[in-house]
Amino acid sequence: MIQFKQAAVPFWSGISAWRDVSEEQFGDWLWQERNAITNADELAAVLRGIASDEMISDLRAGLLHAPMAMRLTPYLVALIDWSTPESDPLRRQFLPLRSEMVDPHPLLKFDSLDEHADMKVPGLVHRYRDRALFLATDHCPVYCRFCTRSYSVGVDTEVLVKDRHSPTRDRWRKVFDHVRSDSTINDIVVSGGDCFRLKPAQIKEIGEELISIPHVRRIRFATKGLAIQPMKITSATDWTDALTNVCDLGRKRQVEVCLHTHFNHPNEITGYTVEAARLLFGRGITVRNQAVLLRGVNDDARVLSSLVKQLSDLHIHPYYVYACDLVHGIEDMRLSVRSACLLEKMVRGITAGFNTPAFVVDTPGGGGKRVVHSYDLYDADLGLAVYSAPSVKPGQFFVYPDPLSSLSPARREEWRNAKRADEMVRSVVERARAGS
Ligand code: SF4
Known part of the structure; x- marks a missing residue:
């Protein structure tokens, strides 16, 4: 312990x-x-x-x-x-x-996961059949360099004007109406942004509204707060009580309500974290962790293993380790698919299977999360992995590129030629399609 x-x-x-x-x-x-x-x-x-x-x-x-x-x-x-x-x-x-900072990968796009294409109403991404992502706010208690939702989260910067998803009642009402009208949606992630920036009354309002929808069976509140400001869990009693009340109400109505958080390195775990995690566990709140694989942060099997073990001891389930998405300004932090597969191999077996994270790629272009080694084709020489997602976007293929730094100098040079880059992508997709 x-x-x-x-x-x-x-x-x-x-x-x-x-x-x-x-x-x-x-x-x-x-x-x-x-x-x-x-x-x-x-x-x-x-x-x-x-x-x-x-x-x-x-x-x-x-x-x-x-x-x-x-x-x-x-x-x-x-x-x-x-x-x-x-x-x-x-x-x-x-x-x-x-x-x-290094040059971005040539395949980098604004909103690389193509979330706008799956937005049924502003701020509700409905990509998977039975679940949807509710962007309840666009503020966070801290801002991470590698944020997938850099297109929306935080204030504008010198290089990016954001697509706002402010926490307004009018916008939320449209989201609730859509969820109520679509009985295929059983599972809602309430994120943004970060639920730590929602007021206790807003946590209550969102929780009670979603729990009242008969086909919603699971709700996950997402916050990095436990990792970066754990004292809020123990000292902002009204926020923690609001979450606890929503979890208790959900339990009474047979709806699972839990907290998803985001630790990436053991250095983020302190005495404050231990106190906060104990409080949440004591209140019966399930907490899961979604880490991001980052060069120079946790691209080391010992570091990741230590993170997994420490989170497990705090009863925070190490649910996912994501390959880092294509985001402007962070190309130096990404790792190749080969490195991610190797790390997964090293971590698997250190502890019980239910506490072993799935290593996933959230596929660029909107194919959703795929287990990192489940590619249809991986050409490490070109630095391209191809994934299909038959239950999400049948018949389509999605390409995740390795960082150019993992390729030979000759390949890197080829990638700088837009026509050649396009040919390389088309060739791997054709090969994957031929093999499928
Ligand atoms: S806390 Fe989450 S949503 Fe906010 S900047 Fe970090 S990764 Fe993005």
Whole structure:
């Protein structure tokens, strides 16, 4: 069982701006909210004395080229090891360095999962037959560099104007009406954005409305909050109570209501996490984790295994590990399908099957999630994996490209030629179709 001893010196005391912040203050979610860092100047002020001028300039330049705005809790900033920020797994997830950025893959598209094509009403993605994704808000407590929904989430940046999905009643009403009218929908993911940014009354309203729809059997509230601001679970009692009440109501009506969260590295697990996870477990709330496979963060079997084991001990089911989607500005973080398959092989067997995550590719173009090694064809030389999804989009093929950095210099050069790139994609799809 995970035990976190009380440290003699609080882990945030190395940051001079927060040196005198008491444990009580630091563990108060409102203090974390009030002191969230949302722009480069605030970040530079906090990092003065612990990060070099070169690092701060590199961060400023990275933020100017990023599709995601910045929002960081002091908790997260303090968990970064600022003596080695280049290789720190948390810094890599939330703070881009301009010097790390590489050109995007030629197949990169805005909204790479083609969610707009499956939106029945604004903010309701109905891709799979029996389930739908409700984008309830477009705000998050932090912004991750690699967010799949960078097309919508957070405020506009220098490089991206967002497609808003604000938490308004009018928009929600259309979503509820659609779900009520379509009895094939049995399962709703309430996401965005992040449910941590919904008010307790909004959690209650969404939960009660969805539970009242007879054909809805499962509801999943998605939040990264447990990983990046766990003190909100324990100190924002009205938010946690609202979630608990919805879970209890669901249980009475035979509707499963659970929480999906997002840890990517063991460094994100602290004493605050343990307390929050214990509280949720004590209230009978099922929690599942959806991690993203990221170069320089968790592309190591020992790191992933440790994450899986620690989450399991906290009764957070390690449900998925996603291959990183094609997103603007994060090509340096993606891994090849071959690497993902190898990591899956190493992790499988370390613990019970029900706590072993499925490694999946969310296929570009809208084929949905496929187990990473279930490709119809994989040409590692061209860096292309082809997947079919007979129960989602029958007859279609979907192509996931490896990062160009995993290919030979000659292949990389070929990919820079648009006509040749198109030929390579068409050739693998034809080969997959011929073999199917
Ligand atoms: S918390 Fe989730 S939705 Fe928000 S930026 Fe991160 S990955 Fe995207």
